[in-house]
Amino acid sequence: MKEIINCAAYQSGCRIADVELNKVHEVLKDVNQFVWIGLHEPSEEVLQRVQKEFNLHDLAIEDAHLAHQRPKIELYGDTVFIVLRTAHKNQQQHIEFGETHFFVGKNFIVSVRHGSTIAYTEVRSRCESMPELLSKGQGFVLYAIMDFIVDRYFPVVDDLESDLEAIEDKIFKERPSRQTTEQIYQLKRELLEVKRAVSPLVDICNRLMRFDIKSISAETHPYFRDIYDHVIRINEMVDNTRELLNTALEANFSLISISQNDTSKKFAGWAAIIAVPTMVAGFWGMNFRVIPETESEYGFYAIILGTIAVCVLLYVLFRRSGWL
Structure with missing residues (x-):
């Protein structure tokens, strides 16, 4: 090499x-x-x-x-x-x-x-x-390379913003999942790395602009101000993306919690409906000599129809309340 x-x-x-x-x-x-x-x-x-x-x-x-x-x-x-x-x-x-x-x-x-x-x-x-x-010397060379490095952060941050938009679509248009949470954490980690790389550039540009450094001519100071403006923009983009990502993470947790509550409600509703025939069967399944309606010709059918009617009534009520 x-x-x-x-x-x-x-x-x-x-x-x-x-x-x-x-x-x-x-x-x-x-x-x-x-x-x-x-x-x-x-x-x-x-x-x-x-x-x-x-x-x-x-x-x-x-x-x-x-x-x-x-x-x-x-x-x-x-x-x-x-x-x-x-x-x-x-x-x-x-x-x-x-x-x-x-x-x-x-x-x-x-x-x-x-x-x-x-x-x-x-x-x-x-x-x-x-x-x-x-002809401005090594100061301009430093500016040119720094400008090249900083400008290459823009497409990186743009891609991270696009990733955030894709995650937001997943959160609000698809079923919340653990995979989405993992993607959010991965994106947060990448944003943190970018932040660590870009944030110190503000101080570096400030010192190059304002301090009397003999090896860098005063003619190049305005050029470093241009880099400073770019760094500020990138920092703002990263901060905004991180804030939106935190909001997306909270929204994802909230939707997962809501989804779990809905599932719990469905289980509770069906459990209540199933409890009716279970209770009826429990009563008439006891080994007593005298049990009401056992000697009636239509007693069995009446109990079955009554049980079905109560189950249907519970289903309709739960359905209206949003539990099923």
Whole structure:
């Protein structure tokens, strides 16, 4: 597997050369150039070479190697270390999360991808096609990749909203079931994962917009405001979906309870109806010498008809009351 996806030098918004990793320090001597390096699940050896070239902090390198970090932004001297989580739907329609770590310095940016993430080849191509914007330096590159990551949350959240609508249709149009409850909990779990990934981005964007970070020019601050707006929208969509999902869960429980009550009523109604002939049979089945109506010619038929009449009457009353 290729660990170093790209390592190139840029000047005035144009790609001027591909650079070998161990020669990056020579490019960094020119303050008018910056280096953009893309790594995919690099080994510890590659990260140590990157650390040596850019003089990166040990703790940041350790985080970039181990991965499984929460989204965050940290400053190590003049270098900014940022962790973002990526998300997309796989072929089985399950959400897969990955991580991208960034090291942003005075004239360099290093992106480190981990897990299920989509390559940023498209982002690099788009940036290289806009030299007037790429000339803003590594700050614009950071914006472009962050914007790409955040925008990919929209289809994920849209799919979750569609799943919620399907669950609502199941709840109100079909018979409530345990399977529906399991689907609700599965969707709640996915929404919680998305919330954990997106929520910290608000603070990250705020710091990138408002703090004086030497490695990110003030010209790029408005671009991060655009990402901030997108993050707020995604957070609102997730919160609204979670609230509706909680309501759907309560509605499902209520309908299940109503269904159980209806079933209990039916059992009670039929039990009451069956109790009538059982009681009659119990009375006339006792071993006494003298039992009323036993010597009557029509006594048996009268008891049978009376029993049937009472059962029919009970059935009609229960039917009217909604118990049957």
